[in-house]
Every structure is written in structure tokens, then in C-alpha cells.
Amino acid sequence: MFRVALENIATYEAGKPIELVIREFGIPADSVIKLASNENPYGTSPRVLESIRENIHKAHLYPDDSMYELKEALSHHYGVQADEIIIGAGSDQVIEFCLQAVDHHNACVLMAKTTFAMYEVYAKLAGVEILKTPSDIHRLDEFVRIYQEVSSKKRVSIVFLCVPNNPMGECLSAKEVEAFIEKVDKQTLVVLDGAYQEFAKAKDSDKGLDPAYLIKKYSNVIYLGTFSKAYGLGGMRVGYGIGSKHLIAMLHKVRPPFNITTLSLQAAIIALSDQDFVAQCVKQNFEQMRYYEEFAKDNHLSFIPSYTNFITLTNLSFESTHLCDWLLTQGVILRNLKSYGLNAFRITIGMSSQNERVLELLKQYIQKNK
Template sequence: MGFKKHLSSLKSYEAGKPIELVIRDYGIRQKDIIKLASNENPLGTSKKVIKAIKKEAKNSYRYPDDSMFELKKSLAKKYKVDSKNIIIGQGSDQIIELLVQATCGSEDKILTSSLTFAMYEIYASHNQAKVLKTKDGVHNADQFIEIYQKSKPNLVFLCIPNNPLGDCLDRSEVYRILDSISSDTIVALDCAYGEFAAYKDKNKEIKPKEIIKKYKNCIYLGTFSKLYGLGGLRIGYGIADSNFIEMLSKLRAPFNITNLSLKAAIIALEDSTFLKNSLKNNFKEMKVYEDFAKSKNIDFIESYTNFITFMLPKSIDSSSLCEYLLKQGVIIRDLKSYGINAIRITIGLREQNKTTIKLIDKYLKR
């Protein structure tokens, strides 16, 4: 067939195992399954959002407003920017894809951390761009600056905070990297978990208004999939200089966001009580995992996200542990595919976390 030759060697993104798979393969009832693999909000979706979606459903026969005026207006108000500084995508993933399409070909390069969101490398591979990586998995400002100055990539991805590890650079370190990069290189600050970092430590907070004023070559990426509990509606956004947004928008397909997604995102921004409760639960429950890891002498990375990563010793195989939990109806993320013996656990509700920790402890005692 007439596909491009390089497609045969490309990797596909490995998503977290769905609940349906566990029901089908292990015969476990849906109500007995605990999914802590995809960094979804354990509180679910705001009741106000659900009500709005039901009301909006009657308009499903109509095409959505392709200008996305109301959502851009709401985001502009939240971040104190202009609507022309905003682009909306099917999750922030779509905007990442547009960025790579707009900047990279077979002669170009991108720069990432060695352990970070896999889609950066996958999209780069789609466009046959070369991927440069830092030595450390966690973000290291000195290493980013050194590789950039040596190799001058076209596109740099900073995952702030970093998925799948959970580490997060201070804002001052992010600015130090940006100050070292020339204006003809595009930089993406992927802040999908930015709200969690800002809640835990104000020194980690990235403010889009400051970014786009000082760095015309930089875009801030956000999503409604994590804190806002809208992973199933696939909606994200980018904030950048208006000229940057204008160029990127040329690649956006028309009507890429549904009516339901637009309405849900607008209402989600307004429900501050739901957001506060989500953040409070996250960091209260994260401490339970931290305390457990310390009691078992298991290393973990301090997390500024809604998940925690356990770096396992050689005596504990991450894949075997994940398979054991899966058979008990608990889905977590095995990071063996990233080349490390580690697991990533989404922070859940109290009973979910207690059950998960109890089962991990049981496995360790075997």
C-alpha cells in the first residue's frame, strides 16, 4: 500500500487500560473496579456541568460555534488575556500535534526531557523530526540549556509539571530556560497539571499573561481533562501571542470541538467549589501514598500533579505488580514502557486509595 515507509516503525501511544477490558478479561464487576491509571478526576464531573450538558444535548444536531467565542471569552477572563491569544483543541494533544506540524519536517529537531509525555516524540516521528532528550528523566534546566545551545532544535517541550513522573521546575528555572532560547525557536509549556502545581507551591505557578508578554515564541498549554473532570469530552487550549495563534489556527480543522464540550468547559470554569474540593482531596490523599512508600522504603518522586510515581527496587517488578493489581480489579500505570521499573498511581478517593495500598502491601509480603 502507498503509506509512507517510516510509518511501519512508529510507536503508538499506550493509553491506560480501560475498565471495559478488565470486565471482559477478568470477569470483574464494574462496581468493583478501581481505575487509577489515566489521571482522571476521582470526584467525577461537576454536577453543574452535567446539568448543562443535558440541557445542551438538544442542540446536538447543530454545528458548534467555530469561533468558540464564549469559551475563549471565559478563558480570557480567567487568565487576564485577550480572546485572540487563545486556540481551542481536542484536548491539548491536538494543539501539540499542530505545533509539530507547523514547525518540523525531516530536517528538524525537537527537544524534550528523557522521561516525559510520550506524544511529543510520537508526533515528531510522524513528521520524521529528530528527537533530542536530556539525560535526566526529571526536568533539569542546565541540561535543556546545554542541549539547546549545542543543537538548536526547532521546537522545545517543557512539561510543567512533568507526566509521567510528577516533578516540576520552579517558575524561575522555567524562565531561565526561556531566556536562553532564541526567538526563532518555538517553546511549548505543557501545563496540563498546572493547577495542581500552583495549589501546592506558588513558586511553580506559570502565568500565561506573563509568558506571552515576554516570550512571543512561547505557548502555554492547558486542558479540561484533569482537574476539571472532562477527560471524556476532549477539550484543551493554548495561550500565546496573537500572531502565534493566528499561524497555528491555519492548521486547525473546522468544528473541531463539539457543542457539548464547549458548554461543559464554560460551566466547569465557573464551578470553583468543585475545583477546590478536587485539589483538597488530591493532596490530602497523596500524603497517604507518600507515608506508605516511606514505611516500605520505596522511593517516590515528589509530585505536583494528581498522581504519584513509585520508583521500585529491582526486587519488585513493576509489570508483575500491575498484573497482580489488575486481577484484583485495580488499574494503575506500569511505566516499564518508558524504560523504568516504576508505577504511576492516580490519586483516588479515600476508599479507593486504602484498597490499592492494602493490595500493594499484600503483594510486597508475598
């Protein structure tokens, strides 16, 4: 009855919901701290909430399927044309469009060993072979070596670069990315996943990607963005892709109608207009991240310098599963990376009060498990 490909696909493991901790451990909702899914702890712009309230009466209506207003807003924000943009239910839906649209005959896809899990899931659903680099983080020399070795036998249909990378946190520079694209055949689609670009370019301008420049120069590049992270709209599910007109036109052939909601469209339009809110969230994110970095150094823990709204601690002297399970009993949800084959965990950077509580519990755990 079911496709054979599904037998080799692990169900995507999202961060545990707050409701699960309430049910299993009897912890009051206001005592639960969820720092597992890289949501914006400051919520979304107050202007967005006001707009949702004003437009709630439209919930029974289908959205404008042309998504004219949001595309116009994004086109002005990035300096591209509206027909160079496609909207998805989160940027992961645009990833799915790419896997559906590209020709995978005698081909494979290439990605980092440890990166966003949905690249692999959608690739398996497309029935295409997957190649991964040896390193957990993005090392472009490995990408180039594998690409060149494979190209003598088959095509590489898609290369995924997560810039910055989730769940590790490292980030390639714009120059590194462009140097890699120059080495890639024009028939290979290069997917630049910029879900955390708002954070990366604020921390280091050299890490900032310019979609307008890239898609004008390279017709085989698509840039992905999302409103789920810095904009605080994870629950509204709005993402987008930016590419050449022809590339976007091909992706629209596999996009289902009305793929995001009326209220999601409105929320994204207003969220994009409130850049002051985004800038403040990003600023507070990196101010709070320093406390985790200092804690890691003081307690001899390894971490990956992060260009995102999370920090990943690696090479632990204790089991990440044991730590994350214990923290659940204390009402704290972090992201165990055991499913990636790593003895590591990822912490979304929360608000000050949340971070203080998490750091205190981490200190308690380390002292008990020396």
C-alpha cells in the same frame, strides 16, 4: 502504502479501560478501581452535568466554530485576549498543531527523556529529529547544554517543557522556566505544557506559570492547558493553547473545523466557572496523596515528590509489570511505566475508599514478594 515514519512509532499505550478488566477477569464494574489515566475521581462539577442535560438536544448541531464563549471565559480567567487562545480536542491536539505549523528544515526538537509520549509521536510524524536529555526528570542544565551544542549545527525548532511533568510528577519553578526561555533563540518555539498546573500552583505558588505574563514577554512561547484533569472532563476532550496573536493565528491555519463538540464546548464553559469545585478536588487530591507517600516510606519504596494528581513509585525491588498484571486480576488498574523503559508505576490519586483498597493490595503484594 504507508509512510516509513510510522514504522518507528509505537502505538500510544493509554491506561487500560474498565471494560477490559470486566471482560477478561469477570469482575463487576462497580468493583473495578481505575487509577491509571489521571482522571478526576470526583467526576466533574454538578453544574456541568446539569448543563449537559439541558443542552443534549443540541447534539445534532455543529458547535460554534469560533468558540467565542469559551475563549471569552478563558481570556477573563487568564487575563489574555481571546485571539491569543486556540481550542483543541485535548491539549495534545494543540501539540499536534505546533508540530504541523513550525518549520523543521535542518532542525530538531528537544524534550526530557521521560515525559508525555505524544511529543515524540507527533514529532516523528512531522519527520523531525528528536533529542532527549539524559535524565528522566527535567534538568534544565541538560536542556541548555544540548541546546547550545546542537545550535552550532542546526536549529532547535521546538522545546517541550512539561510543567509539571507526566509521568514522573516533578515540577520546575516559574523562575527556572523563565531563566531557560531567556537562553533560547526567538525562532525556537517553547511549549509549556501546563496540563497539571492547577495542582502544582495550589501546592507551591512558585511552581505556578502565568501565561499572560509569559506570552506578553516572549512571542515564542505557548502555554497549554486542559479540562481533562482538575476539571474532570477527560471524556469531553477540551484543551487550549495560549500564545501571541501571530503564533495563534498560524496554528489556526492547521486546525480543522469543528474540532470539539457542541456539548464539550458547553461543558468546558461551565466547568471553568466553578472554581470552588476545582479547588476542592485539588485539596482532596493532596490530602489523599500523603497516604501513598507514607506507605512508600514505611515500605522502603522510592517515589518522586509530585505536583500533580498522581504519584510515581520508582527503583522497585520487584517487577512493575508483575505487580500491575496481578492488580488487574484484583480489579485495580494502575499505569505500568515499563513502556517508558522504567521499572516503575504511576498511581492516579483516587477517592479515600479507592486508595484504601489499593494500599491494602500493595501491602499484600510486597509482603508476598519480599
